[in-house]
Structure formats: structure tokens, C-alpha cells
Amino acid sequence: MTCAVKLRRVFAASCWRSSKPRSVTARRCKNHPDIFCYVCGSFAIKTQRRKIINDLRNIYKLYFDCPLGDQDKAWVPQTICSACSNGLRDWLNKRKSSMPFAIPMVWREQKNHYNDCYFCNVNVR
Numbered sequence: 001m002t003c004a005v006k007l008r009r010v011f012a013a014s015c016w017r018s019s020k021p022r023s024v025t026a027r028r029c030k031n032h033p034d035i036f037c038y039v040c041g042s043f044a045i046k047t048q049r050r051k052i053i054n055d056l057r058n059i060y061k062l063y064f065d066c067p068l069g070d071q072d073k074a075w076v077p078q079t080i081c082s083a084c085s086n087g088l089r090d091w092l093n094k095r096k097s098s099m100p101f102a103i104p105m106v107w108r109e110q111k112n113h114y115n116d117c118y119f120c121n122v123n124v125r
């Protein structure tokens with residue numbers, strides 16, 4: 001279900017992009033996407049940020065049944081927080097039965113940075 005929603009959104013984003021050659025996302029966000037976790041969308045302080053490496057992508061796909069994608073897009077975090085990283089590994093190693101949430105964050109390209117941008121509108125403590 002999440003996959004379908006995501007695909008539709010990605011498709012909409014690319015339609016929008018092709019009609020408007022200059023992307024608004026050229027403007028930098030108030031908060032850099034990489035300070036957020038790809039999986040839960042939470043702000044992660046520097047010591048809690050982990051790179052999304054291949055085995056995490058595989059576990060993510062197994063758990064959520066949806067590929068961890070868009071890693072080549074500037075508007076998608078390329079970071080996972082330590083809680084999600086550990087949670088996924090613990091689930092794989094059967095130390096935990098599930099993650100605290102069933103549906104991961106769904107990322108889509110923002111239309112503007114005023115009211116349609118997660119990174120600009122979230123308040124980072």
C-alpha cells in the first residue's frame with residue numbers, strides 16, 4: 001500500500017518537474033535533509049546519524065516490504081537514525097518483534113519551501 005502511494009507521488013513529482021524546468025528545490029532548505037532519518041523522519045543529532053549502507057537497505061525492504069529508494073535525490077535524507085538502524089537490525093536478529101511504527105516516512109519532492117517542505121517547516125530543537 002505504501003509503495004503504491006509512493007510511486008504515485010514520485011510520478012506526480014516528475015510530471016511537475018518536466019513542466020517546470022527550473023526546480024524550486026534549487027533553493028536550500030532551512031534544515032538540511034541529511035539531519036533527518038529516512039525511516040522515521042525524526043531529527044537526529046550528529047552522533048545519532050548513520051549512513052544508509054546496503055545491508056540496512058535490504059533489511060528495510062524486508063521489513064516494510066517497500067524498497068528504500070530515492071537515494072540519488074537531494075530532497076531525500078541519506079541518513080538513518082541510530083534508533084531505526086538498531087531497530088531494523090534487532091528485528092532481523094529476532095531480538096525485537098517489530099519496529100515502533102508500521103509505516104515509514106514517505107518522501108516526495110516539495111513544491112515550495114514555504115508550506116510544502118518538510119525540512120523547512122519542521123522545528124529542530
Ligand SMILES: [Zn+2]
Pocket residue numbers: 028029030110112113117118119120
Ligand atoms: Zn525546503
Ligand SMILES: [Zn+2]
Pocket residue numbers: 037038039040041042080081082083084085
Ligand atoms: Zn529513525
